[in-house]
Amino acid sequence: MILAGVLLLFALILPALPLGSWQPFALDTAQFAFLLSGLALSWDLLARTGQLSLAHGAFFGLGAYTAALAAPALGTLPALLAGGVVAAAGSFLLGLATLRLHGMYFAIATLAFSEVMRTFVLKAGFTGGSIGMIVAPPFDGRFPLGGYYLAVTVLGLCVLTSYLVSRSRLSYAMAAIRQGEAVARVLGVPVVRVKLVAFLLSSALAGLAGGVYGMKTLFLSPYDAFSLGRAVEALVIPIFGGLYTTTGPLVGGLLLVGLETWLRLRIGEGYLVVYGVLLILAILFLPRGLVGWFSRRRGGRHA
């Protein structure tokens, strides 16, 4: 948690650092990294109950489209909140349908949900369909750093929620459900309620992150906002960083986006191949993620 605080502080002062001509690029990359880390943290919240979601790309996209559509009428902040609420509403429907599903079956149901959502946005008139839609910058562009600080705020919210949940009694319920649902129920864990709470929290945060993302890219298309790639990133980051932790998805997201950007600058064409190989190596040799690796090394020194 100290590490998370330091990272957030650094994020706050990053725009003030003398980066010269690199500054716009650095801020843009950082903003994207914050939003993706936030998405990863939200995915991890749901994963703590043992549910592997492939719908987080869709929650992200729902938030992005809702915020973009609502912003002209409501203003930036209420529109972002609306994005979170709509994403949560979508997850509630999905949750009711999938509560009894486990493992692979749950994952496939969430995948189907994302496809349905993407098709809906593709076919609906008010979303611009396959052409996509232009998104207004946050606060009508009055604050150049507005989008950046919104991303920092959303990341802060995700970190805080993740941390508070892991300190609360909810974390015991989540871990119990993940490791043995029938036993958890017999012990009195209100499984349905806990899963729904995890769903709502997780999707609302994903929706918030999506809303800020739309206002950052200034353009949304169903292929981008609802891409399966984003859903995969949302789960690769926590696995790389360390599942069921706050530090894992946070550090994992910042490092992976950083790595990807660096590779793209150094290698250019084909950088994704190297990125993929590095990811595979990480998952093979760090089965418990970066966080697991560090805590084991520290434990070893003490012993």
Added chain:
Amino acid sequence: MLKLNRLTKRFGGLVAVNEVSFEVRQGEIFAVIGPNGAGKSTLLNLISGLFAPDLGTLELLGKDLTQSPPEVRAWHGLGRAFQIVQPFAEMSVRENLLVGALFGKPGTPMSKAKAVVEEVLELTGLAPKADTPAHELTLLEDKRLELARALCTQPRLLLLDEVMAGLRPAEAMEAVELIKKIRASGVTVLFIEHLMPVVRALADRVVVMDYGQVIAEGTYAEVAANPRVREAYLGRSA
């Protein structure tokens, strides 16, 4: 305490539990015995709410809980230890117990739950292992954890599903003493068991099941003398 009325469960054409009725009284140790496949484990799953009955009703402490899910039954005072131990493998022993203590009764504050856990750790002899990850326990310790976790929900009625299976005689006798202690603390016990010496040592009353039906009920001596029970265990003479 617990009242079953014509409880029935079918799996396709097989009637696993067939119109089972009996009553467990407050404060007693009650055994359900019977040959393999008699429907004892299915009956326990019906009582704890993991299966829904096709017919019949179940009352716990005067409340009809026939339609209630397992967690609601737990809140009404039903605890269960499983035959196949299912510890939360990634948690320590203490954390395993804490899940039971926190959620067994809704709204239990953390401080109270922690106090309950420490008490149960002492009672069950698990205190030295409190911080051991559950996946590192031996079978005997796993069995104790299973029992301890159920106790942490502070049940009024405790269901034990063959908790002695796989234990050596000395260990089984230790467990018998533990169950007596649990009853002395005011908990009613319903258990399924294959080891007859354990049944004889513990049970105030016994129900015998065969092919899903209750074929005898009474004290251990009474059911042991019952010709239908002997037939069920030893096979029918030609």
